Amino acid sequence: MLPFPTLNELLATAKVVSLPMRVKFRGITERETLLFRGPVGWGEFCPFPEYGDAEASRWLAAAVEAAWQGFPPQLRENIPVNATVPAVPAARVPEVLERFGRVGAVKVKVAERGQELADDVARVTAVRDALPEAAIRVDANAGWDVTQAVEALGRLSAVGLEYAEQPVQHIEGLAEVRRQLARQGTPVLIAADESVRKEDDPLKVARAGAADLIVVKVAPLGGVRRALDIVAQAGLPAVVSSALDTSVGIRAGLALAAALPELPFACGLGTVRLFASDITGDPLVPDDGAIRLREAVADEGLLERYAAPAERRDWWLDRLRRVHAILDT
Incomplete structure (x- = not known):
């Protein structure tokens, strides 16, 4: 190095x-x-x-x-990505989805401060109505407590959820939500995001049995190589996501996704579509549900x-x- x-x-x-x-x-x-x-x-x-x-x-x-330093060797050149729907009113969902084109997975923001569960249900239902075959995952950004999470995911699971990302704040809470959902027969997997990237020890969540999969982001974890090491040690399926980056940051996320031995889920790397403009003339945005691996060069x-x-x-x-x-x- x-x-x-x-x-x-x-x-x-x-x-x-x-x-x-x-x-x-x-x-x-x-x-x-x-x-x-x-x-x-x-x-x-x-x-x-x-x-x-x-x-x-x-x-x-x-x-x-x-x-x-650059990035490790790649194992794939096309990275499947999901669309991302912010906490917009349900009526705006088609407008947001239109920017992403054809996709097979959608991440929907829920538990927004100032909104109600009814808003989340309406938003997720609007996504399902627009894309009947898509895999839908929801991201609460730790906005619920355990009781709220179990109730919300029980209702949202009616439209079919692939997984719920960070429904509550702490690792202990994630484990409890996972237990209660299993007890009541709610078929929703739990993904840990903040409990991986904001912990001093990003492997705690795996050791605690608090998640079914982990969300990994290159920048908060310190780089592609460190993220690869964390995924290997965690022993859980991984979803590669972004931190609201320009195409330069997305390029690093794509490098991680391209280097993982297995990539079972579409990645949350399509967020350049949320910007009105990017800093490169060839933005790294989805085409037919995937992004082709290539360099991101900033335009002066x-x-x-x-x-x-x-x-x-x-x-x-x-x-x-x-x-x-x-x-x-």
């Missing part, structure tokens, strides 16, 4: 952009990210603003891997067009300096 780049090497090509979203997602309408270019390609550093520097250091490690014109305001650029560069200091030691 190449030596870790100096701060000046990162700053020399650093670009901060703010990309408009087509719909509100994760509570935001603009996605800010910092990109830089290394010897083998582009890297993306985009931990959400509320994340602390220690957690953000894993995101920087992943970006450096992409730009300075697009980087300039979507350049973040000066104060936000300074905020990100200061953050880069702090996080680099953590990794450099």
